[in-house]
Amino acid sequence: MILIVDDKQENLYSLKALLRLNLYEVDTAASGEEALKRILKNEYELIILDVQMPGMDGYEVAETITGYSRSKDIPIIFLSAVNIDKRFITKGYTSGGVDYVTKPFDPDILLLKVKTFTRLYRQTKELNDIRETLEQKVEERTRELVQANRELEISNGELQQYAFIASHDLQEPLRKIITFSRLVMERFIENIPDAYQYMNKVIMSAERMRNLINDLLSYSRLSDTPRFNSCNLNLVLQETMADLEVVVKEKEAVLHISELPMIEAIPDQMRQLFQNLISNALKFSRKDTAPMIKIWAELTDEPSFEGTTAPTGLYCRIYIADNGIGFDEMYLEKIFQMFQRLHGKGEYDGTGIGLTIVKKIIQQHNGLITAGSREGEGATFIMLLPVKQSVIVQTEPLG
Amino acid sequence: MVKTTFLLVDDDADDTALFEEVLEQVDPSIGFRVATNGQEALEMLRSDSEALPDIIFLDLNMPRMDGRQCLAELQQDDRLKQIPVIMYTTSSQPRDITQALQNGALCYITKPANLRDLEEIISVIAGNAHSGLTEALKRLSTSVPACIVS
Numbered sequence: 001m002i003l004i005v006d007d008k009q010e011n012l013y014s015l016k017a018l019l020r021l022n023l024y025e026v027d028t029a030a031s032g033e034e035a036l037k038r039i040l041k042n043e044y045e046l047i048i049l050d051v052q053m054p055g056m057d058g059y060e061v062a063e064t065i066t067g068y069s070r071s072k073d074i075p076i077i078f079l080s081a082v083n084i085d086k087r088f089i090t091k092g093y094t095s096g097g098v099d100y101v102t103k104p105f106d107p108d109i110l111l112l113k114v115k116t117f118t119r120l121y122r123q124t125k126e127l128n129d130i131r132e133t134l135e136q137k138v139e140e141r142t143r144e145l146v147q148a149n150r151e152l153e154i155s156n157g158e159l160q161q162y163a164f165i166a167s168h169d170l171q172e173p174l175r176k177i178i179t180f181s182r183l184v185m186e187r188f189i190e191n192i193p194d195a196y197q198y199m200n201k202v203i204m205s206a207e208r209m210r211n212l213i214n215d216l217l218s219y220s221r222l223s224d225t226p227r228f229n230s231c232n233l234n235l236v237l238q239e240t241m242a243d244l245e246v247v248v249k250e251k252e253a254v255l256h257i258s259e260l261p262m263i264e265a266i267p268d269q270m271r272q273l274f275q276n277l278i279s280n281a282l283k284f285s286r287k288d289t290a291p292m293i294k295i296w297a298e299l300t301d302e303p304s305f306e307g308t309t310a311p312t313g314l315y316c317r318i319y320i321a322d323n324g325i326g327f328d329e330m331y332l333e334k335i336f337q338m339f340q341r342l343h344g345k346g347e348y349d350g351t352g353i354g355l356t357i358v359k360k361i362i363q364q365h366n367g368l369i370t371a372g373s374r375e376g377e378g379a380t381f382i383m384l385l386p387v388k389q390s391v392i393v394q395t396e397p398l399g
Numbered sequence: 400m401v402k403t404t405f406l407l408v409d410d411d412a413d414d415t416a417l418f419e420e421v422l423e424q425v426d427p428s429i430g431f432r433v434a435t436n437g438q439e440a441l442e443m444l445r446s447d448s449e450a451l452p453d454i455i456f457l458d459l460n461m462p463r464m465d466g467r468q469c470l471a472e473l474q475q476d477d478r479l480k481q482i483p484v485i486m487y488t489t490s491s492q493p494r495d496i497t498q499a500l501q502n503g504a505l506c507y508i509t510k511p512a513n514l515r516d517l518e519e520i521i522s523v524i525a526g527n528a529h530s531g532l533t534e535a536l537k538r539l540s541t542s543v544p545a546c547i548v549s
């Protein structure tokens with residue numbers, strides 16, 4: 001709707017007729033005061049304002065209109081027969097008008113101006129509406145994200161709580177099952193072969209479950225914030241081999257370990273990584289052949305599993321190769337997934353978490369892991385790790 | 400020779416019974432007292448009716464007052480902090496272990512599921528209760544993985 005403000009009825013009448021004829025809705029006010037009242041009540045797309053009026057003149061009305069937040073964007077066209085001097089026109093613009101038309105005016109040109117300004121007003125209004133909706137939506141989404149984040153933090157805390165429950169409340173009864181089964185076995189049924197066998201199965205199952213719980217716990221602990229230290233992998237590997245001494249002897253395994261470089265790592269996690277990979281190499285050995293395990297490393301500038309070596313490279317490739325039963329490479333993805341096993345429990349025991357832990361450790365160290373193998377022909381695990389963790393900050397993280 | 404006494408602070412009746420049984424086998428002359436939580440242990444130790452125990456075995460998770468708080472209270476008491484404290488608990492969480500060893504426990508033992516390990520642990524501690532306990536525990540920790548010293 002368009003508002004015409006003029007103190008002369010005849011002016012109001014002729015302008016109103018012209019606009020109505022061109023299908024505009026029109027409202028009129030005979031004074032500045034009346035105009036302001038109407039503006040507060042109604043929505044206008046354009047105001048055509050006479051300059052010289054008794055009481056409030058056009059400039060004062062325009063200044064007031066642009067002062068209200070509700071009406072400040074409504075375009076105002078001044079219309080004057082008397083004040084046609086440059087300084088009046090200038091004052092019209094500074095008081096808030098978008099145009100200043102002097103009488104006598106050409107109706108066609110006035111109509112074109114009306115059309116242009118009303119369209120501009122509508123478009124601006126639409127844009128403002130869209131912007132407001134967008135801002136609201138952004139605000140809403142932000143609120144939702146903050147909320148989701150808070151919920152995640154809570155559920156993370158709950159998960160850690162779960163890890164504690166797993167460590168204590170699940171292990172407690174299990175330990176007792178093992179303790180008392182052993183007690184019964186040793187004290188009461190040593191001479192009853194069947195009962196002794198069955199009780200032994202109870203203990204084996206309980207121990208398997210205990211290993212499972214311990215592995216899950218180790219996995220859940222990996223999500224703590226990592227702290228990297230300069231780490232001598234040779235020492236870490238020595239400690240691991242000391243832990244595995246009994247199995248190595250039992251299996252008559254032969255190990256060839258080359259000098260490994262210093263890298264920035266979490267020593268405890270690296271120990272667990274070696275422990276899991278070497279245990280696997282020992283476990284998945286061929287029945288008729290003593291296990292042979294080779295461990296070596298090289299430095300490279302290329303963040304890939306292949307490519308030339310460089311003595312001062314930014315990345316370190318570690319190889320762990322065995323002569324065991326190997327696996328079909330079509331299962332390469334699968335072997336790193338939790339609880340995925342390629343063999344029945346009767347053939348090789350295990351929890352199906354070992355390699356998942358290895359992969360998680362490698363990820364914590366911003367590295368990559370893969371393996372190459374053929375069934376019956378051994379397997380080689382290759383890990384790519386940054387020598388310094390700060391390298392990763394500067395370049396793209398791997399993987 | 401002065402009579403040796405162990406105090407076990409543990410709310411688990413099964414573990415207490417096993418501990419007592421094994422202790423009985425290892426050395427029946429050793430006195431054995433039990434408190435079922437930290438609060439009870441402190442009350443027992445602070446009342447002067449009986450002589451102080453030579454070694455305290457302390458569980459971590461107990462009602463009313465857990466082993467962490469009990470250990471802290473013991474360390475703050477000039478008279479009681481003389482008694483060696485050996486943690487004896489199910490938890491094998493690294494955080495629990497480091498915390499206990501930092502706060503004054505002499506040794507951290509994860510309750511073994513194997514009676515033979517328990518026998519070895521108790522006989523080593525019983526045999527060295529009055530001198531050279533720290534060294535004996537160090538040696539023990541190399542043969543029994545459940546036993547950790549700082």
